[in-house]
Each structure stands twice: as C-alpha cells, then as structure tokens.
Amino acid sequence: xxxxxxxxxxxxxxxxxxxxxxxxxxxxxxxxxxxxxxxxxxxxxxxxxxxxxxxxxxxxxxxxxxxxxxxxxxxxxxxxxxxxxxxxxxxxxxxxxxxxxxxxxxxxxxxxxxxxxxxxxxxxxxxxxxxxxxxxxxxxxxxxxxxxxxxxxxxxxxxxxxxxxxxxxxxxxxxxxxxxx
Amino acid sequence: xxxxxxxxxxxxxxxxxxxxxxxxxxxxxxxxxxxxxxxxxxxxxxxxxxxxxxxxxxxxxxxxxxxxxxxxxxxxxxxxxxxxxxxxxxxxxxxxxxxxxxxxxxxxxxxxxxxxxxxxxxxxxxxxxxxxxxxxxxxxxxxxxxxxxxxxxxxxx
Amino acid sequence: xxxxxxxxxxxxxxxxxxxxxxxxxxxxxxxxxxxxxxxxxxxxxxxxxxxxxxxxxxxxxxxxxxxxxxxxxxxxxxxxxxxxxxxxxxxxxxxxxxxxxxxxxxxxxxxxxxxxxxxxxxxxxxxxxxxxxxxxxxxxxxxxxxxxxxxxxxxxxxxxxxxxxxxxxxxxxxxxxxxxxxxx
Numbered sequence: 001x002x003x004x005x006x007x008x009x010x011x012x013x014x015x016x017x018x019x020x021x022x023x024x025x026x027x028x029x030x031x032x033x034x035x036x037x038x039x040x041x042x043x044x045x046x047x048x049x050x051x052x053x054x055x056x057x058x059x060x061x062x063x064x065x066x067x068x069x070x071x072x073x074x075x076x077x078x079x080x081x082x083x084x085x086x087x088x089x090x091x092x093x094x095x096x097x098x099x100x101x102x103x104x105x106x107x108x109x110x111x112x113x114x115x116x117x118x119x120x121x122x123x124x125x126x127x128x129x130x131x132x133x134x135x136x137x138x139x140x141x142x143x144x145x146x147x148x149x150x151x152x153x154x155x156x157x158x159x160x161x162x163x164x165x166x167x168x169x170x171x172x173x174x175x176x177x178x179x180x181x
Numbered sequence: 182x183x184x185x186x187x188x189x190x191x192x193x194x195x196x197x198x199x200x201x202x203x204x205x206x207x208x209x210x211x212x213x214x215x216x217x218x219x220x221x222x223x224x225x226x227x228x229x230x231x232x233x234x235x236x237x238x239x240x241x242x243x244x245x246x247x248x249x250x251x252x253x254x255x256x257x258x259x260x261x262x263x264x265x266x267x268x269x270x271x272x273x274x275x276x277x278x279x280x281x282x283x284x285x286x287x288x289x290x291x292x293x294x295x296x297x298x299x300x301x302x303x304x305x306x307x308x309x310x311x312x313x314x315x316x317x318x319x320x321x322x323x324x325x326x327x328x329x330x331x332x333x334x335x336x337x338x
Numbered sequence: 339x340x341x342x343x344x345x346x347x348x349x350x351x352x353x354x355x356x357x358x359x360x361x362x363x364x365x366x367x368x369x370x371x372x373x374x375x376x377x378x379x380x381x382x383x384x385x386x387x388x389x390x391x392x393x394x395x396x397x398x399x400x401x402x403x404x405x406x407x408x409x410x411x412x413x414x415x416x417x418x419x420x421x422x423x424x425x426x427x428x429x430x431x432x433x434x435x436x437x438x439x440x441x442x443x444x445x446x447x448x449x450x451x452x453x454x455x456x457x458x459x460x461x462x463x464x465x466x467x468x469x470x471x472x473x474x475x476x477x478x479x480x481x482x483x484x485x486x487x488x489x490x491x492x493x494x495x496x497x498x499x500x501x502x503x504x505x506x507x508x509x510x511x512x513x514x515x516x517x518x519x520x521x522x
Contacts, residue, residue, distance in 0.1 A: 132311075133309050133310065133311030133312075133315060133316075133317040134309070134310050134311070135307060135308070135309050135317075136292070136308040136309065136310055137306070137307060137308045138305065138306070138307040139305065139306040139307070140304075140305050141302075141303050141304060141305065141306070143304065143305070145305065148247065150247050153243040153244050153246075153247060154244070154315065155243075155244040155247045155317075155318065156309070156311070156317040156318065157247060157248060157317070157318045157319075157320060158305070158307060158309075158317070158318070158319045158320070159320050159321050160304065160305055160319075160320070160321030160322065161321060
C-alpha cells in the first residue's frame, strides 16, 4: 500500500540517513521524485544538517592543535604520582622564607615527642597502638626523600629522589627516570 | 628581620635545653631486649613493562599497590640474625649495601637504624620504629629499567 | 579498527604520550565539533574536549578494541558535554556573544553577499534553536550531522537503542525545522 505524504515525511530522516531497508528506501525514493512537497522537505532536512555541520566546522577550524594538545598534556602531567606530589610539597615546605620557621619548629616538635616518650614511657598507647612504622629520622644526604604512611595496609614507604630542580616539569614518564641512583 | 632572627635563636636554645634535659631520663628508661633479632631484607624490582606480581610477594600485594608500579618481582631475599647495637650488612644489587643496626625493643616495637650505601657513599640514613614482625619499604634506587624496593622486616622473641 | 591505529592505541596503553598525540591530532577537531554542538560556549567546549582526551588517556587500558576508537572517545566526550550542559544554566547574554562571533566569521569567509546574509541569519537562528533542545537531543543531531554516524553507533555511544535514537533525531529535526521556518 502506498504511503501518504505525512508517513513519507516521517521516514525522510531515516531514509536520508540510510537506515531504512531496501524496499522502504525504494518506495520513498519513488514518492519523493514525484512529490514536490516531500522533495522540498528532503532538501530542508539536508540543508539543516549541512548548515549545522558547516557552523561547527567553522568554529572548530579555529582551534589549533598545539593549543589544544598543550592543555591535554598539561592535564596528563598534572596527575603526578604520589611521590612526585610529595616532592612538590616538600619543595614548598623547604622554600627559604618558610625554612627559617620550619627548622626550629621541626626541632622543637621532634624533641618534644622524643622527650615525652622518655618521661612518660608508653604514652602513645593512650591513643591505641599503631601498626604502622614510624620514621624517627631520615637523612637523604642531599637527595629528596618522600615518606608515605598508610594505616589501612600497614604500609610505610621511604622513597628517594634526586634533586629535580632542573627537570622538565611537564615530563610524564614513569618515576624510574627520577630515581636517586 | 631582627625579630625573626632572635625568635630563631630562642627556639634553637629551647630545643638544646630540652634535649639535654631529657637525655638522662631517656637513658634510664630504655628497656632493651637481650634476645637476638631476626632481620629479613627482600629486594623487589618494580617496573612498568607489564602487569605482574611475583607469587612470593602475594602477601605484600596490598602494600605494593600503594606504590603504583605495574610489575613486581622478588629478585633477592636474605635473612640474618642481628644483635642489638650490632651491624648486619646486606648486599643489594647495583653495588649497594644496606647496613641495619637494631637499636631497641620497646612497647612491642623494634627500632632499626638503616643505612643504604652505594659503594662507600651514603645514600640514606634513617631510623624507623615498627611493630615486632612488621616491615617498612625503602624504594627509589634505579635498577634494570625499573626501581628497587627494599622490604625491611624484623622480629624478636 | 585500522591496524596502524590499533598499534598506536597499544603504545598509549604502555604510557606512550607521543603515540597519543598522534591519535589526538586525528580526532580532536571532530570531537571538538560534537562537544561544541552540545555546550555551545567555545571555552567550555575546549575545556570539555581537553578533559575528554585526558580521561581517555587515563583509561585507555580499558579500551579493548572491540569498537572503533572514535566511538569510544565520543562516548566520553558526549557524556562530559551532556553533564556540563545539564549543570550549567546558560544566559542569553552568552548566547548573543557566540552568535556575534559566528557572524564575524561568516563575513570574513563569504563571497556571495546574498548567500552570506542568508547564512548569517540561518547561523543565528540555528544556534538559538539548538539551544532549546535538551542535551540528549543536541548530542544525537550533532553526531548525525557532523559524523554521519549510524543509529547503531550513536546508540552505542549514548547507551540507548536505535529506536530511541531514531525517535530523538526525528524530534530534534522537527523542532529545528519549526524554529528555522522559512530561513531553511
């Protein structure tokens, strides 16, 4: 049975998109060739999508790949490993103005903690025993040292790096390139 | 600027006094075990080449996952009986050595002084306190396209 | 999927950023177009496109090659763009700015003054009309117009059936035609 214009117009989109089976497609094609109204509708649909495409293409053509890629690469580089982030944090802490305060403050805290343990042995047990190792001192002999402690897995990691002052900030290679040795 | 400097001096002076004051008490309080301490060093090579976990490291899986490498292989494991305040030396790949000195045993926690050397050159000196039969990880040395991770554990009776 | 492209993907899965740059160069513009069609604002589109490629790289090990790479990355792009669009209430002032930009571009590139005037009007109206669609309808018509993707591919990207895609596309086209009227 021949379809009326309303039905044909409903199927024009899928027909243009090549989504109809061969029989339906042939039927629509026959109708469109003979019907000015449906032919006009087809042209309008095609013009709609070509206008949309050309509009977006014009906008997209202005985007230079270098600019785009710089942003992507930056995002990749920003997601550093935990030890790279720890080194950054340590760098911030050890900047000269802060160092003037940080050194005596750290000495006082360390001495206070050690002293309290000696005057009041076992005071730490007041807060419940900990299963994680505690690092009492570290000397990296010029290398950067990062420390990670995770109570859940009872993990304490001491990680060594060489000084990264001159390294490429955007490098995203695995950490082996930053090792101290 | 002057104010900052005098504060700096004051804190250093306070720190010195506190250290000197606490030393005799600390010495008196320390309770040391007479039992020997069993030290075990596992040398693990971590790389990013493929996903793998050495079956001998399955018990450490969760700890190693914290470090975020893809492949972990146990390349050496060595145990030694150490004495309190005595040095135990472990050979580490790449001409390195690890000198472990058990310091004390208190509140069921062992304190170890650990020195990593490359030839004669010291790389790191650290003192770590951890539960009896526990461990900690020391990582970073580059080795054969990856990095070495040392699992340092100790136990005493 | 082409063998050469699969080789690049495998390299990316081993952390090779240079290989990923080649893939990004191939697809960034098309991905940007689809995103722009949904979010409209150029800066937002740039941000979403960069985030798309970043997330794709981060999760590239999950890509098993069962589908085309562009289908996979479009899914990330469209989801991010739709999320942003749903979160963001756009003001009419922003739209006006976007339209002005389009007008300037058309003036610079057109040769036939009548055609140029018509395109300008059409561009303005098209932007207004699209913005009235829901993010899902926008995504469907943009993917169809820009990439000519099949209903099956669009359905895979959007996580719905071909029937739903056909219905959304029909609705979106009808709405746009109504809005554009005789300008089309």
